Amino acid sequence: MQNRAAVLHGVGDLRIEEVPVPEPGPKEVLVEVRAVGVCGSDVHYYDHGRIGAYVVAAPLILGHEAAGVVVAQGSEASRHQVGQRVALEPGVPCGRCRQCRAGRYNLCPDVRFFATPPIHGAFCTYLTIHEDFAFPLPDTVSDDAGALIEPLSVGVWACRKARLAGGEHVLVTGAGPIGLLAMQAALALGATEVTITDVNPSRLELARQTGATRTINLRSQPLSEAGVEAEVLLECSGHPAALADGIRALAPAGVAVAVGMSPGEEATIPLAALQNRELTLTGTFRYANTYPTAIGLVAAGRVDLEAIVSGHYALDEAEQALQAGKNDPQSVKAVVVPSQAATAQRADGAR
Amino acid sequence: MQNRAAVLHGVGDLRIEEVPVPEPGPKEVLVEVRAVGVCGSDVHYYDHGRIGAYVVAAPLILGHEAAGVVVAQGSEASRHQVGQRVALEPGVPCGRCRQCRAGRYNLCPDVRFFATPPIHGAFCTYLTIHEDFAFPLPDTVSDDAGALIEPLSVGVWACRKARLAGGEHVLVTGAGPIGLLAMQAALALGATEVTITDVNPSRLELARQTGATRTINLRSQPLSEAGVEAEVLLECSGHPAALADGIRALAPAGVAVAVGMSPGEEATIPLAALQNRELTLTGTFRYANTYPTAIGLVAAGRVDLEAIVSGHYALDEAEQALQAGKNDPQSVKAVVVPSQAATAQRADGAR
């Protein structure tokens, strides 16, 4: 057993190294990683060495969107069989604090989250995780899809925060991976109309192919002139103006969910509209209790995760995977396949 | 303009008569009826002359699942254009009482509901309704589907009462029209597994064709031996035993919704299980605020209402429509088409 990992040593300094195979704790499983999605946060750590208060002070394995197969179990772990394919929920909370007890474990101050300093992530061959945070994947769900259960969870969580009940018109601002999956989640959970905005035509085209009932390219038409009235806004672009404009487009009693992280600490919102229409604004921080639902939606064919995969990369090509978004406007979601030989990448056709 | 109606004069005494064309009130519209579904309650009035405390004391036009087209408007009605195709929500509440103010207008003690003595129903050529209870139908939604928005509303309401949030395993007991549509509603609103039970193989087959992930014929396998653990029970059969057995099949924190009306006033339930697992039991009485959602789901192609239509009948054949269910185990939902010539019925192929 050999464990190879893509380790970030500093800004732009990613090295493929051999690291020890971790020993599972009593309630943990050892997982051989099969697929890991590249997230914007991975890219941000690679580019800047930090995200806000989280600083890469010591070498860090990146990657937190992962699926794999159980290859060994700790002494008290009993939930899985060796050989079980699993999606990995990357944040394991303390399970005891006030937030955990209330079911809001995503807000646990002691959560250990993959690829968030000092916790290592999943760009590697082997890792360990508490057995309760490894979720069985049916055979009909591929490794790629298993990895992307993580960003789909972000979308499912956004829909829950929006208290989506079915029949809504949902406005999604930003057609990046999160916006695209939040859109699919909304449709799968009963939204009957989804309008999505972006400035990238190929992403809007992909949105159309995966269910958007309307796409708006903001370069041609500002949202304020598009005549949109939605019950729900899922803001996935991280642009403060998108949040404000999206809130203005909400019907009375509508709900806005800020999913995308904007660069600043503050944002300006249309407060009078929020009060006069009794709108609600909330935000999401990761997710809680979403994995079974997200897996169920994919298994039932309601959400197509492969549709957003735009390239596969061997572990040796992790750096290229991290740079795919910068170099190619068609790139949506790069997936690292630790077991793949480096040259396999070229065989991956354009979507 | 001539208004013909199927009028119930007493038990088993249905007469086709000419009645006056009603005059729309200031905020009402005059609607030419295009399609009316036959509901079990219509059959019950025909067979027994009453449903519980509701007694047919004077001649009554039956039918409350209706769609049509606006042909005239009252002096203050402005919501529609003449020619607009509409689905009719058959209960118009007072709008002022405590229940109405709270948004629970289905519990309004002064609601005027079609085909509930002494309010006439929709087995006729023309009727009037408050403009706010006529809901525009997109071109993609047929007249048949427009009529069946009513029973679909029952299913949507059941799902809302169950607080369906997506990803659930839903158990539907009873594959009659309501059970079949509650099942489709659950799937459209995010349920990822639906198990449905009945004793009629053709209805179970129809359930399978319209999305059930599992069907159980209770003649071959009692529910208690089927290994079902569901988060939600939608009891649509009206059998008290189905309710009790369904509750026993619920996972902790599950919700049971009693939709089907059972013959007695009381029922025996597994209270200890309800307490130990903190289950919730509630019931539905009609629906509220469901029409836009139901129409949206059909327009978006998430629910197939035509799938349950098993026969069309002219107004002159209303009596045959009322008896279709008794005479033919394959019959699911009969639809009366007031404008149709009597002989057209035979052209309606088996589903």
Add this chain to the structure above:
Amino acid sequence: MQNRAAVLHGVGDLRIEEVPVPEPGPKEVLVEVRAVGVCGSDVHYYDHGRIGAYVVAAPLILGHEAAGVVVAQGSEASRHQVGQRVALEPGVPCGRCRQCRAGRYNLCPDVRFFATPPIHGAFCTYLTIHEDFAFPLPDTVSDDAGALIEPLSVGVWACRKARLAGGEHVLVTGAGPIGLLAMQAALALGATEVTITDVNPSRLELARQTGATRTINLRSQPLSEAGVEAEVLLECSGHPAALADGIRALAPAGVAVAVGMSPGEEATIPLAALQNRELTLTGTFRYANTYPTAIGLVAAGRVDLEAIVSGHYALDEAEQALQAGKNDPQSVKAVVVPSQAATAQRADGAR
């Protein structure tokens, strides 16, 4: 029967005039007004002739916080007896539109709300109202308290929007009439700690007397240095900075409710904190379904409305009532008593 009214003819031009006694419609009651609170919005119309888009284009009777006694009934009104003392909910919605049907009648676009152009208010001897919007007052609730059920409703509504469930630490920013009553409502509904902020020492003292567990004078201590961590913020000052600072003081999963209207259309909020802690921000526009609860709380002795009454005025003194707040920092809530002789005012002792 003589109906005298305080009629606003233009900015600062309030005239006491005789107006016709209105005739109740079929479902309305005629009410003799006993007490009317002066609200900031009345003062704003008096000072500026408008509030945003609402412009006093024709003479307008002000006042919307009213209690009185039923003296006559319309032909179909049956809910009350002549002689019944009632609190008046000042906004009567259409009862049919989408918002009304959903129980959000405060968002009804066709609501007719007292003292909002062109609908007359309650600074008069007689007025009419739909019988369902006149709520019986028990003998233990005074006329003053009956009038102030209206601002208490604002507080109850804010608590409902905050989904107050009991045991919370509630931060109230702004100790004006609305802040003081929102604070009392929060305590009555189970909040166990309430911190209230203002810059007016006499208002903070009144807050202490009516239940605040902590008061903060922002002139001596900025909120950011006070070490407050609350589950709920009820922003009642209308200062944008209070909203932003209050949001920063919320615990994870906390809820902020913007009750006070700020002068601008927009506000800057700490979005990153809202996202990272998954806070919720919403606003209130009037209230819905609060009158029975508010009356019940006062009748049960949980809320003391007389505590905030700082002066009584005859109808002839309505102008002085409108100016009381400007002239006296101790003034909190002026009440106009239409039946009172003008000289009685001086007999009104300090609170």
Add this chain to the structure above:
Amino acid sequence: MQNRAAVLHGVGDLRIEEVPVPEPGPKEVLVEVRAVGVCGSDVHYYDHGRIGAYVVAAPLILGHEAAGVVVAQGSEASRHQVGQRVALEPGVPCGRCRQCRAGRYNLCPDVRFFATPPIHGAFCTYLTIHEDFAFPLPDTVSDDAGALIEPLSVGVWACRKARLAGGEHVLVTGAGPIGLLAMQAALALGATEVTITDVNPSRLELARQTGATRTINLRSQPLSEAGVEAEVLLECSGHPAALADGIRALAPAGVAVAVGMSPGEEATIPLAALQNRELTLTGTFRYANTYPTAIGLVAAGRVDLEAIVSGHYALDEAEQALQAGKNDPQSVKAVVVPSQAATAQRADGAR
């Protein structure tokens, strides 16, 4: 350090024994017990040696309503100081399973709950508990009150299950310790009317003294003739007929919560009423996330726990404490004080 305990060896066989002082685990605290309430379940184990499937197979220390003081801490425990007075939440869940992750830790299948075989309880001098399940008590909350935070939690949980929002009329059936505290919880959380029923006049008198707005002795007046219409039923007697009668007394959209455990597995309920009025029935199993709220309500003076304490007993008198309810109809809640000398009991005056 000496640890004395009241150990149940079999039906009616309670022995005072010296047991080892337990060693706190890394995240645990060692607590010196100051007060322990006697619960009906303790009595049931003493009388029958089992409760349903829970069988006392080995010697068991009873008692789960406890308060004490922290006297030592485990190696990783940091939440408390030695000397901190604490109320003990008696059920420590696994923190990882599906129920725990969802915030429903009371439904955790692996919960370790005091005095439930094979987990020892609190009729002893010293015990250990996870630091997160020991809740600090303010100085204003007595040891007795600290112990009774446990049954108050049952009442708070019942109110949460009832979605009590303030202003409700609550019907409590059964004025035993749980009914009396559920009643006080309802009042503290905003209920404005509480009707309570029982057949024991002294308990009804106690209910009146602690806030009931109406008491009904069912020996003189059946509930069905009392004209009660409530929004919420808290069934605390465990009598199936009380549940059925209470449900019949609910207003439309009302909620019934079955708190009391009835002897049988099943119960007969008025299903037609539940459906026609869209009532909701649920049950409670212990509680979750209630301790901070319950402590806050007592500290704020909203709930009076001492009011229901009817006698204090030394550890040596634990058997008498268990039999107090059988021997004295005035007895409501017996409290065992492990540090108390046996003769002190007689000094305990009538309530």
